[in-house]
Amino acid sequence: MMDNKQLNLHPALETLVSRGPVAVNLGLSSFAEALRAQGAKVLQVDWTPPASGDEELSRLLDKLL
Amino acid sequence: MSEIKERIEQANAEALRGMVTADPVLVDIAPAGEVIPWLADGKKVLHSGPPVTWDRMCGAQRGAVIAMVLFEGWAATPEQAQEMLAAGEVELAPNHHHGAVGPMAGTISPSLPVFVVENRAFGNRAFCRQVEDRQQFGDFSPEALEKLALWREVWAPALRAAVRELGGLPLKPLIARALEMGDELHNRQVAASSLFANAVCVPLLDAGLPKEQAVSTLNMLVNHPVFFLGPAMAAAKATADPAHGIEWSTVVTAMTRNGVEFGIRVSGLGGKWFTAPAPEVNGLLFPGYTKQEAGLDMGDSAITETVGWGGFVLAGAPAILNLVGGTVEEALEYSRKMREITVGESPQFRIPALSFQGTAVGIDIRKVVKTGITPIIDTAIAHREPGHPMIGAGLVRPPLECFQAALKGFAARYGIGG
Amino acid sequence: MAKVCMVRKNAYFDSMFLMQVSRRLEGEPGVERAAVVLATENNKRLLSDLGFSAPEIQAAGPNDLVVALEAETEEVAQGVLGRLDAFLSRRQPEGEALPRTLDAALELLPEANLAVISLPGRYAAPEARAALERNLNVFLFSSGLSVEEELSLKELAHRKGLLLMGPDCGTAIIAGVGLGFANVVRRGRIGAIASSGTGLQEFTTLVHRAGEGISQAIGTGSRDLSDEIRGLSTLVALEVLERDPDTQVIVPISKPPGKKTLGKLLPRLERCEKPVVLCMLGIEPDRITTELPVVETMEEAAAQAVRLVGGSPESSFKDWEKPLAQERARFSRNQRYIRGIFAGGTFCYQAQLILQRQGIEAWSNAPLDPRFALPDPTTSKGHTLVDMGSEEFTEGRPHPMIDPTLRRERILKEAEDEEVAVLLLDFILGHSASPDPVGELLPAIREAKERVASRGGYLCVVASVCGTEEDPQRLSAQVSALERAGVVVLTSSAQAARFAAQLVEGK
Numbered sequence: 001m002m003d004n005k006q007l008n009l010h011p012a013l014e015t016l017v018s019r020g021p022v023a024v025n026l027g028l029s030s031f032a033e034a035l036r037a038q039g040a041k042v043l044q045v046d047w048t049p050p051a052s053g054d055e056e057l058s059r060l061l062d063k064l065l
Numbered sequence: 066m067s068e069i070k071e072r073i074e075q076a077n078a079e080a081l082r083g084m085v086t087a088d089p090v091l092v093d094i095a096p097a098g099e100v101i102p103w104l105a106d107g108k109k110v111l112h113s114g115p116p117v118t119w120d121r122m123c124g125a126q127r128g129a130v131i132a133m134v135l136f137e138g139w140a141a142t143p144e145q146a147q148e149m150l151a152a153g154e155v156e157l158a159p160n161h162h163h164g165a166v167g168p169m170a171g172t173i174s175p176s177l178p179v180f181v182v183e184n185r186a187f188g189n190r191a192f193c194r195q196v197e198d199r200q201q202f203g204d205f206s207p208e209a210l211e212k213l214a215l216w217r218e219v220w221a222p223a224l225r226a227a228v229r230e231l232g233g234l235p236l237k238p239l240i241a242r243a244l245e246m247g248d249e250l251h252n253r254q255v256a257a258s259s260l261f262a263n264a265v266c267v268p269l270l271d272a273g274l275p276k277e278q279a280v281s282t283l284n285m286l287v288n289h290p291v292f293f294l295g296p297a298m299a300a301a302k303a304t305a306d307p308a309h310g311i312e313w314s315t316v317v318t319a320m321t322r323n324g325v326e327f328g329i330r331v332s333g334l335g336g337k338w339f340t341a342p343a344p345e346v347n348g349l350l351f352p353g354y355t356k357q358e359a360g361l362d363m364g365d366s367a368i369t370e371t372v373g374w375g376g377f378v379l380a381g382a383p384a385i386l387n388l389v390g391g392t393v394e395e396a397l398e399y400s401r402k403m404r405e406i407t408v409g410e411s412p413q414f415r416i417p418a419l420s421f422q423g424t425a426v427g428i429d430i431r432k433v434v435k436t437g438i439t440p441i442i443d444t445a446i447a448h449r450e451p452g453h454p455m456i457g458a459g460l461v462r463p464p465l466e467c468f469q470a471a472l473k474g475f476a477a478r479y480g481i482g483g
Numbered sequence: 484m485a486k487v488c489m490v491r492k493n494a495y496f497d498s499m500f501l502m503q504v505s506r507r508l509e510g511e512p513g514v515e516r517a518a519v520v521l522a523t524e525n526n527k528r529l530l531s532d533l534g535f536s537a538p539e540i541q542a543a544g545p546n547d548l549v550v551a552l553e554a555e556t557e558e559v560a561q562g563v564l565g566r567l568d569a570f571l572s573r574r575q576p577e578g579e580a581l582p583r584t585l586d587a588a589l590e591l592l593p594e595a596n597l598a599v600i601s602l603p604g605r606y607a608a609p610e611a612r613a614a615l616e617r618n619l620n621v622f623l624f625s626s627g628l629s630v631e632e633e634l635s636l637k638e639l640a641h642r643k644g645l646l647l648m649g650p651d652c653g654t655a656i657i658a659g660v661g662l663g664f665a666n667v668v669r670r671g672r673i674g675a676i677a678s679s680g681t682g683l684q685e686f687t688t689l690v691h692r693a694g695e696g697i698s699q700a701i702g703t704g705s706r707d708l709s710d711e712i713r714g715l716s717t718l719v720a721l722e723v724l725e726r727d728p729d730t731q732v733i734v735p736i737s738k739p740p741g742k743k744t745l746g747k748l749l750p751r752l753e754r755c756e757k758p759v760v761l762c763m764l765g766i767e768p769d770r771i772t773t774e775l776p777v778v779e780t781m782e783e784a785a786a787q788a789v790r791l792v793g794g795s796p797e798s799s800f801k802d803w804e805k806p807l808a809q810e811r812a813r814f815s816r817n818q819r820y821i822r823g824i825f826a827g828g829t830f831c832y833q834a835q836l837i838l839q840r841q842g843i844e845a846w847s848n849a850p851l852d853p854r855f856a857l858p859d860p861t862t863s864k865g866h867t868l869v870d871m872g873s874e875e876f877t878e879g880r881p882h883p884m885i886d887p888t889l890r891r892e893r894i895l896k897e898a899e900d901e902e903v904a905v906l907l908l909d910f911i912l913g914h915s916a917s918p919d920p921v922g923e924l925l926p927a928i929r930e931a932k933e934r935v936a937s938r939g940g941y942l943c944v945v946a947s948v949c950g951t952e953e954d955p956q957r958l959s960a961q962v963s964a965l966e967r968a969g970v971v972v973l974t975s976s977a978q979a980a981r982f983a984a985q986l987v988e989g990k
Contacts (some may be wrong), residue, residue: 007722010644012618016596017723019698020658026610027601027624031663040660040894043592044598046581049606052437052690057469060476061920063069064315064607065431218634349502352518352551353533384500405587436584457502 067231071177073431076314080158080332081408082360083311086187086374089300091234095160096184098218099381101192102391103163107174108139109156114323115338116159119150123324125360128203128451129158135205136213137174142345144203147240150373151458157312161330163318165298166302167193168294168364169201169447169455170324177213182236182299184307191302193365195221196294203451207309215281223282227265236300237413244374244414244424250297250441251366251375251381252458255291262286263391278303294366308332308427316408320440320463324363324447327387329467331430334478339471346446350474360447360460372409376441376460377403381416385443394417398439400425406432406440412466430475433468484515486562487552488530489567490522490539494548496571501548506571506884513559518551555866585613600649601625606648608632615639615647622662623649624705624873629712633704637715647721652702653680656687664884666913667953671696672792674730675738676720678703679736679912681731681827682764682781685949685976686736686777690783692951692974695794698729710741714748725755731789734784735760738832749773754945759785763828765851778831780977797974806971811942814904819990820938821845821983823868823907824890826883826920827976828948830909831870834980838866841984849873862863863897866987867906884916887923894924898931898942904990905943906931909976909985910961912950921948921961925968932969944970947979 021050023042037044040056094308097111098104104111110133112126131146134155140146149155154386160166160173167173169195179192184285194201199209221451243250250257264282269279286292309318315333321328327338343361369375379385380400383393400419404410408427413422428440439462446457458481475481496504503520520526522543529990531541534552543549550567554560580590585609588868594736598614600607604627615636628636628650640647646654648662654677655662660668666684668691677683680702687697700722703716717735724730733755733850740748740763752759762784771777778784786796800957821838825831829848835851838844844852848860849870856902857867860875867959869889883890890908897903906928910920917923935942946965948957965972973979 003628007641007693008644009719009726010618010620011621013719013723014595015643016620016646017658017727020660021597021599021662022592022595023597023599024585024592024595024614024619025599025601026585027599030602030915031599031624034661037472037914038660041532041592043588043595044202044581045585045588046583047602048437050435050581050609052434052465054469057434057472058609060472060481061431062075063481064472064475064857065066065070065435351502351529352505352516352520353529380639402583403586404590405582405584436585 070311073315075149075335076311077427079236079409080308080311080316080318083187084304084426085409085411085413086186087304087307089182089236089303090185091180091228091236091296091299092147092183093181093228094178094221095179095181096175096192097165097173097179100179100190100371101163101165101173101182102300103158103213103251104173107156108137108154109158109175110134111160111163111167111171111173112323113157113167113169113323113363115162115326115328115340117323117325118375119153119157119190120223121325122364123360124450125203125447126172126324128205129172129201130155131451132200132209132213133172133174133177133203137176143414159321160365161321164190164302164306164455166298167201168298168366169364169445170203176194176217178225179215179218179298182296182303184303187307189303189306191299193295193299193302196291198454202447205451210443215364219278220282223237223269223272223278223326224265226274227268228459230268230272231265234429236296239264239379240297240300241414244378244381245417247382247384247416249294249375249378249385249443251294251369252291252295252445253382253385254288254458259295260292260328261296265437297374298368301372301374304372305368310335310482312458312481315430316369317430319364320367321444322362324361326469327362327427327463329463330474331471333473334474337474339467341466341470344461344464346444346459346461348457350446350457353483354448354456358448358458360449362444363447364444365413366444367463370440370442373424376443378414378416379441379443380418380426383418402438403441405436406438431467431470433465434472439463439465439468451483485554485557485560486534486566487554487557488535488540489564490552491548492543493546496521496548504790504866507570508563509631511563513555514552514563515555518549519876520549521545522547522549529743554587584731587611589617596620597622598623606627608636611636611647612642615643615645617890618643618645621645621648621749622655622702623652624663625649626651630706633706634712637707641715641719643990646701646723648702648718649704651706651745652704654683654700654765655702656697656700658755659698661914664911664913664915665700666691666949666951667955668951669696670698670729673730673734673788674698674724674727674732674734675734676703676717677699677701677706677735678705678717679829681949682736682762682829684827684911684913685781685830686734686762686785687780688949688951689797689975690789691729691788693785693794693796695789695792698727698731699724703746706853708737708740708748709742709877710743714740714744718746718751721751721755725757730757732758732760732788734760734762737780739766744960746758747773749775758791760791763910764833778902779836780975782975782977801978803982803985806894808981810943810986814943815940817902818859818940818988819902820900820902821866821868821905821907822863822900822903823983824893824897825870825909826872826890826911827909828832828870828872830947831868832975833976834868834983837977837980838868838984841988843984843987848875849886863900884911884920887917887920891924891927893933894927896935901940903935905945905983905986907979908944908946910946910950910965912948912954912958912961913955915953916956919956921964927966929971944981945973945979945986946970946971948977949976
């Protein structure tokens with residue numbers, strides 16, 4: 001990985017560092033609140049475990065979706 | 066993306082394409098025995114929902130089957146009819162197994178005229194019985210049978226003549242306009258039924274029918290705000306069928322109930338039904354009825370939601386929202402949520418209330434299981450016992466187990482290990 | 484039971500809506516049955532069956548509204564009828580519902596460029612993968628992902644040229660916006676890449692306090708420089724800072740990388756067009772051969788970086804003779820040990836290093852030297868420096884930066900030990916940290932001091948506060964509160980550790 005090959009930065013990364021984060025927040029809402037307080041655009045996701053918490057189905061879904 | 070995911074995505078894209086390019090046309094109204102081969106001979110009755118035997122059928126559906134036995138003249142009294150049915154002398158099968166659908170009990174017998182809708186994009190046909198407010202709720206009284214007789218002898222033949230006069234009635238433009246006018250095509254068909262009446266009015270008069278027959282038929286149409294559910298369901302079935310049988314597709318091609326079980330079929334999983342106990346409908350009852358009297362969810366009418374109408378377009382039909390004391394915001398939210406569990410959207414059917422976004426089409430069992438969001442269906446409520454008309458209406462969600470079982474079935478069928 | 488009815492002429496309402504109204508009326512106390520219907524023939528028959536067949540109902544037509552009520556008393560029924568209009572008006576719409584999935588969120592916010600993920604560990608990896616697949620950079624606060632999962636995610640990110648900050652990344656400041664636990668610092672010319680969150684926090688605050696600013700502060704997650712992960716996120720971050728026109732100096736901050744990683748990282752850093760200051764906590768001098776400046780503390784890294792952009796760092800020389808003497812004089816004979824109770828893991832690690840340099844071996848639950856692993860993390864022995872943010876303390880509960888409970892209890896527990904001389908504490912301000920980190924622990928600090936005093940001894944409490952005046956908690960306010968309680972406050976975590984070490988020297 002640490003070869004001389006040029007690492008091309010994705011446009012989304014270039015936008016991130018030049019114009020700042022436009023974020024989707026999965027998890028603690030305090031993180032979204034902190035972003036909002038700094039004037040950054042953020043959307044909170046009302047996240048629930050996939051497959052309604054069923055581990056077997058969740059593993060299966062990882063392969064299918 | 067992994068190879069498996071790609072295959073599924075491609076298969077689903079094909080299924081979606083199938084559904085959105087459908088071109089349903091009402092080509093005929095014919096006695097079921099004429100157009101459904103299985104009904105051509107013998108004592109046979111089709112019913113709504115996944116397979117169920119006579120002894121397990123719910124009260125309302127039993128009543129409806131008894132009514133058809135009497136209607137066909139196979140028995141002279143309800144008691145005789147029951148004996149025949151208990152003895153297994155009448156064969157029963159799900160509508161879906163024979164290219165048909167029917168609302169509530171959904172019973173179709175050989176001499177009952179059905180709507181014949183041809184999907185001109187693929188050449189397949191689907192059939193649906195007419196909607197009425199007594200027999201399909203389990204009423205086998207003489208009054209209920211009288212109405213069926215009127216359909217068979219007067220109205221259906223008249224409409225058949227009118228449709229032939231027209232050379233077939235394309236349904237897609239009518240449906241598109243009805244959706245824009247506040248119908249959702251499952252519980253609310255007021256606009257669609259009016260548009261249908263407009264379309265057949267002149268052909269009815271030009272068809273050379275006896276004046277009384279034409280007038281009687283027009284009268285029926287004009288006073289029947291949910292008439293169009295029949296053609297709508299046939300159109301939905303004709304739309305969904307070409308999307309079925311695509312290897313690797315996780316798209317739902319049928320959702321149906323018989324008051325005992327809720328069942329779904331998946332495109333890439335062949336004829337297998339994935340069932341779970343039928344849920345209660347969460348809704349409002351007409352004055353005088355109580356929750357204890359309500360039957361469980363019943364009917365093939367969820368075929369409308371299967372192709373993205375009905376509950377999926379609640380945002381465009383806020384009047385239906387009052388069924389559960391909902392608000393316009395909630396209706397918009399339902400329509401938004403359905404986008405999370407579908408493959409794509411229909412370019413032809415658009416919802417003004419959602420900024421003319423296309424209706425969400427192609428329920429994907431993977432997304433249902435992942436998000437836990439089940440499709441929203443709005444539907445009528447029958448009485449537990451046979452012999453009563455509709456007692457209310459409401460919203461219902463299919464059991465998540467159906468989709469979970471289907472997903473596991475998919476893994477087994479396509480050899481995807483855990 | 485009283486039966487009451489009312490007819491309102493020319494009052495058409497949608498029948499479904501009326502069903503809802505009937506149900507709501509039936510919910511009123513004292514109402515047994517309610518029917519609100521249009522007077523169609525069918526409905527009139529229905530009403531008659533229910534015992535409502537007054538002439539006005541018979542005379543009413545399909546455009547007239549009939550309200551029929553059966554209630555406990557006439558008064559109840561009339562009361563409800565009187566409020567009919569309220570029931571006939573619609574409900575207020577509810578608030579907008581949030582999207583339930585990443586994809587639903589992206590439909591609503593298609594211009595998103597970052598996913599911030601702090602879900603429980605076992606759910607975090609698939610969501611991070613989904614985010615990267617949808618061309619989002621990721622700030623992954625969650626920990627507990629396996630090495631394989633982390634490697635797979637970082638290979639994906641590296642391939643796509645996206646930035647994956649984490650797993651176990653607590654801090655970043657991107658384009659002036661703090662992510663996770665971050666301090667309010669001015670923008671400027673110094674860029675940082677850190678595998679330590681609190682290390683990055685202290686670095687940025689020290690740069691700010693010296694009058695300079697931060698261009699970008701990029702977190703990489705604690706395991707990024709291990710030999711298994713090989714610095715994949717660090718490399719992307721490096722590329723970002725090299726190309727960022729605002730960045731003039733690049734400061735990587737971490738514990739010593741894995742040997743193989745270090746071997747490949749150094750040439751890459753040496754190739755950098757911009758000056759690099761390497762902050763490697765606890766690096767043994769013989770392990771690293773490079774022309775690049777290498778420092779061992781955040782304080783030194785900040786000082787060097789500030790100088791490189793032409794600024795002047797805060798003076799690190801402090802005359803401690805008097806305060807040292809004053810504090811030392813108050814100990815009783817058998818008081819000899821330092822007990823560090825840290826919220827910031829990096830501060831705990833750094834303190835061990837500094838004590839080691841002074842010849843003091845300290846036990847820890849996150850030990851520098853495996854021989855000094857605390858057998859029981861909840862019980863100190865000898866000199867002990869505890870990382871209270873470590874997994875064994877944070878399983879199923881909030882981090883000490885947010886929740887003071889465990890640190891409070893530990894402070895009081897240490898005060899019971901007669902051989903304890905010094906408590907070494909860190910306080911971390913900024914976004915997402917507690918609104919008053921000092922205030923939350925002051926009562927425990929006071930009580931601990933009192934308990935030791937009542938035994939005839941003296942508990943010296945030494946602290947550093949990681950923060951700026953611009954942080955919501957305000958640095959000066961937090962520092963004053965500590966000083967008023969008799970706590971000795973130093974200007975950096977390194978200085979606090981050095982001060983503590985000197986307090987117990989020779990004991």
